[in-house]
Amino acid sequence: MTIKKDQLLIDQILGGDKQLFSVLVDRYKNLVFTLCLRLLKNREEAEEVAQDSFVKIYKSLSKFKGEAKFSTWVYRVTYNNCLDFIKARKRKFQELSVDAYDDFEIEDLDSAINNLEENERKKAILGCINMLNEDDAFLLTLHYYEDQSVKDIAEIMKLSVANVKVKLYRSRKQLAFILKRRLSNDMLLNYGK
Template identity: 30%
Template sequence: MENMDSRLVKLILKGDQRAFAELVELYKDKIFHLTYRMLGNRHEAEDMVQETFLRVYRNLDKYDPNQKFSTWIYRIATNLCIDRLRRRKPTYSLDAEINDQEGSDGYGMLPSDERTPEGETLLLETQTQIREAIDSLPAKYKSIMVLRYLQDMSLQEVSDVLNLPVTTIKTRVHRGREFLRKKLEHKL
């Protein structure tokens, strides 16, 4: 993957527009999943994907080929999401997202042998509570928790994306988990 990334970057820097389209195709879904999980809103996530690729295009000449391209693009997307979260008003509702089943993709999937109406209701309520708990995390913890647990990145990868020491990442993962545990033990 990384060899393909560096080949595409070189072609893009030479003015090859098809190479940029290929790069977008390679990363658009991954970046969307990241931004959606951080923001919890489909439209905002789509905006952040577009903004991420716009930043990549504008700043590709500043990309250091000695680092992984995926780390660089994830850093751009994560920073844009953190900025968006900081600008948000403190209270907002996710009811519209949850009512149409959008985004109920694994935050709180409970194992069940059979689906009953009561079980489905309980599952939806649990997912809602977990989503609200994640969304209530301060941005510095939320970005780390999303990258670590929802994007399945290692501590070192999260460290590279956020440009923070691994020790800081470990501390914030611990504090983020504690925050979630305390928040959820009152609700679940």
């Protein structure tokens, strides 16, 4: 239903009713900001890039062909805009080495996480996602928090479905490493109390 509503709004905006763009902004502002925040890891920069993303979406609205969902197109524009911003500031993020961890340790970690209370688990996972590099954080956010399919993520990131699956696996592995390290540190701190 939203797909048809989006297309109707787009047609009306392109037909001259430019005020209706605010409806699209209201509909997608939270997801655009969330994706920017995941990639940029800085609230002020995320707000700036989210605003800029909507300017780009507005200016290129006539290029939307309807071949994919409008939300997928919005993700793609936002993602590319974030990448451009990152390239411009030339900031490099540290990558963690996770080669020493196997699938069994990841499964053990999943069991340990399931024992945490829901709010603590969400906070821990979001905090750890923010420690990942921007692509991995973006990918996991799309998949788990925005419920995007692997196919939609492939369209957004301009990757093959197989490549997205591999990246998801590696991102989960890195997240497991970070969570395991954080849980171990928390347990040691709590043990002394």
